[in-house]
Amino acid sequence: MTGKFLPRRTLLRGLGASVALPLLDAMTPAFVPPSRTTSQPPLRMAFCYVPNGIIPAEWTPDAEGPGYAMKHIMQPMEPFRDRTLVLTGLTHNGGRALGDGPGDHARAAASFLTGIHPRKTAGADIKAGLSVDQAAAIKIGHLTRFPSIELGLEDGRLVGSCDSGYSCAYSNNLAWRGEAMPMPPEMNPRLVFEKLFGAEGEELDSPQRISRLRKSILDSIQQDTRTLQTKLGPTDRRKMDEYLTSVRDIERQIEAAEKTGRAIPPPMARPDGIPLDYAEHARLMFDLMTVAFQMDATRVQTLMMAREGSTRAYREIGVSDAHHPLTHHRGNEEMIARVIRINRYHVEQFAYFIEKLRSTPDGDGSLLDHAMIVYGSGLADGNRHTHHDLPVLLAGGGNGKLKPGRHVRYAKDTPMANLYLAMLDRMGVETESLGDSNGKLEHLSGI
């Protein structure tokens, strides 16, 4: 850990948001919650993804309704049983081959938040679709500093094609801003921290000056790019469109930061970087996600707990085999047992997040009361690459719009996207359809 003794006054400069903090004073442990004079705290949503499926036999509860017994993998969630909905029967048809052959891992991740069957391509023309988090971010993102935040616990694979002719973009990303624009997750807790609280910078330039400069730069870039576009062919023009979209996003973030910028003291130490230990990494990210909700810096977050098809070895819990090959256990009991250990380990981390949200006061209750947090995988049985009966949890009170504490079983092949439609509805984001949805998922608020 870095214990840093700063000069009396240090300038913290965030992305666009620039706040000067008397940091020594700020080191007081008491955290001041953002003042919320308005009645109801906002509703937030987050999506946590685990790769390679979850062993169904140790996940899916036998009984339905409130009295079900949690199986081994889910047990870390036992303390939050009354805050959790277990949803069984949801399907991502888009994850299935549908004539495209192998590539279930790539499709599992690409379909997970989009409900889309991604185009099979190694590069040139990637195409998935708008993801649920981005659908919300586009509509309500202007209310917060960041429309959405995308996080991950594993770097994308460095080299080679990712899954049977599918571009790595599919297995590395959950969030899709548009059908060809994945939103890459940030892996480094320190950089997330600096996004929220600002980086240490020089005192020389006043934040106002930098903010003014940035606006002027972004403005002139847009003019430049538009001029440039007139000389380009359609494909290059599309590339520049993508760039312009990003420029406008950042411009808007700078403006939002000026309007809503609230200098609050960081409730945690500045992380050093990416911890080697998985649990430590996960917990730092969950701390940061909690803080981001708490500051109302964003209302939409995604976390990829490992990239789809991940070959991470979980030595922290004595599993030295690579995760993905292990899930192709072919019925081998020993291998299954190791997969179960990994599955449960992931849930343990998630339970930490839920506990964190539950213990963070927010308005008249806790953050958990005002959140909808999805946990799941785009594969059910990793051994057989199944895309039905996906393992899905929905935690949180949803501002009273959910009735947790139950295991609900849906009809076979109910689109997972129906859940997203129901969530967007509760977020106040009117949406006709998302991916392959055919209605809003029922029974979330009652039987």
Added chain:
Amino acid sequence: MRTALYLLIATVSAAYGQSTFRKDVRPFLVRYCEPCHSAKSKAGGLNLQAYSSVASVLANQDVWDRIARKIRTGEMPPKGTPAPAPASVRNVLNWLRAAYARHDRRTKPDPGRVTARRLNRAEYDNTVRDLTGLDLRPAAAFPVDDSGYGFDNIGDVLSLSPALLDKYLAAARTVANAAIAVPRTFKETIERRRAGRGELPGPALEVRYNFPAEGDYDLRIALTGRRPAESEPIQLVTSAGGNVELVTPAATPNGRPRVHERTARRKAGPLTLRVELIGADGKLLAEDPIRGLAIEYIEIRGPRNAVQTPPVSHQWILICGQWPGKYDGACLESIVANLARRAFRRPVTPAETARLTAYVHAAIKDGASPEQGLRDALEAILVSPHFLFRIEEDRGKAPHPVNDFELASRLSYFLWSSMPDQTLFDLAAKRTLHQPAVLEQQVRRMIRDQRFQGFVENFLGQWLQLRNLDVVKPDPVKFPSFDEELRSAMKKETELFFKTLILEDQPLLSFLNSNFTFLNERLARHYGIAGVHGPEFRRVPLSTGERGGILTQASVLTVSSYPTRTSPVIRGKYVLENILNAPPPPPPPNVPSLEDSAQGFTGTLRQQLEKHRADPACASCHNRMDALGFGLENYDAIGAWRTAEAGLPIDSSGALPGGRAFRSPAGLRELLFEQKDDFAECLTEKMLIYALGRGLDKHDRPTVRRIVHSLASDQYRFSRLVLEVVRSAPFLMRRPEGGIRR
């Protein structure tokens, strides 16, 4: 022999054509192929009855290239069906070559279309380095670039999300602040560093600290732990940037931390400080978290008597006036123009210069210094699309040569992963760069330049997947000898080997089989090769047949393994994809999944895989993959030589597609060595993809064939390959996209 063949083709090509097709090829297809590959049965999705004319063949060259490979290697027709006489196979192949040759002579080359390429992480870092002279590597914080066709420099795939633009803005500020110094004073600060989060204090602690200015800094090292009075003496060793600075007896704390303090003059910039506790045996003290002596923290205080030394970047950027603060209007403008020209890699218009210089004047008007204003202009330059993208303009509708500045960038990003240098800019300005003699001279110069390391890291690193070596995690229980030292030695061996083959302009084929490599003591021990002492790498002759060529190097063998064991399937696939240019297709949708075919079956890995291959649906591909992988089974998952696994002797015999058998890794290498043209074509395609920043399609077949042909006629020399790639139509030209908006 291939050369002779081509001469033959050239002279008799007129004789080949439709009549030969009817006489030699059609009957061959009917007799040997169409029993399975007919319109009705379409084995493997291939219907050969559809090919009734030369034109139909030429329209599907990618299909026919595969067909040619299969009948040449004897993979097709399969065992158990009537085998054609070697002479009739030759006739078919000769006809195809001649038809191709004629086709290639008559067709205008299609350069294909390249999408504007965003700089990837490596290119961004290198470009910033060559633009400013500072090796800042800001891209470490950028999200991973997605790759396509095996490389991460593909224009279509490189997207630009808001998150990335965010990072570009931050990086631009960081670079501008570092590259242009503003006169300032330095306050004394205290930085205290401890063992990493969750770690207990240990006998060594390393700190990387960016010293803000040249000045005096106190280094305070606090020790903790208890030791009996009569214990052996312990030395405290402090090193800076790898050089030992101080050795002193360590004080024994007995409860309260004891602090060693020392003051030293330090230069500005990042420096790694390492503190170690060394026992009487000269080794690092064992960790004893309960009572042992350990380093509690390192503290750096300073600077005092600070002197601001201007960064080296000033000589690249502040080309007139005097730092600090003395620049007239014309000078500011030329500083900005020069920066923009180099950053945009092309001449800039007066209007562009004026818009950028306006940032400087705006800052000065705001009461900021000219240096702050120049920083602003640099920040604006570094987030401009003209910097972040390599943009080439379409001129007209027909394919046209790229201009000399665009060519300079194509060359520099291909061979250096960075921006052009002054020489290239000058030649572009003179419009002579595209002249064949100049081009060749520049390519040869660029290969010898140290920036060529960019090619080694990015091309080799991705082609052979060496980059994955940085992230592989072999199981520490099964492979206790694997450590960071070995990891970096593995990579170094392959890089040095590759660079040497290039610098000595050896034939490409030496990649596959060579009688030397580069080793240091650590790697030599890993290979069981005696007589190599010390940490530095040197050229070592190989004589035993156990090693030689990239497929026997630990780097390649490790990245093609699982953490706990080898995988003949992965290794076989690796060889097919990266060496033989015959990537196996993904399993078809209707194959039974592995678990159904192998449920409950146990046995050695080889037995399990053989069971798997008993299924004909799996066999067609796995016969090729697994057999190649078995030939490398003498190397374990971190590339060490072994003759037995789990008490059973290793069986490293197998056969290539087409049936040629080998009995050992050396035998496999010899067979691969004979597949020169497959390897040459494979490397040609990979290098073209990398050089062009796009995938290849059937219009590129003539280009590939031309390059492979000229390689064969120049002993497959590496420099010939690079030169031919650079001289190819796709590299020199551009095909505009229709519909130009004005």
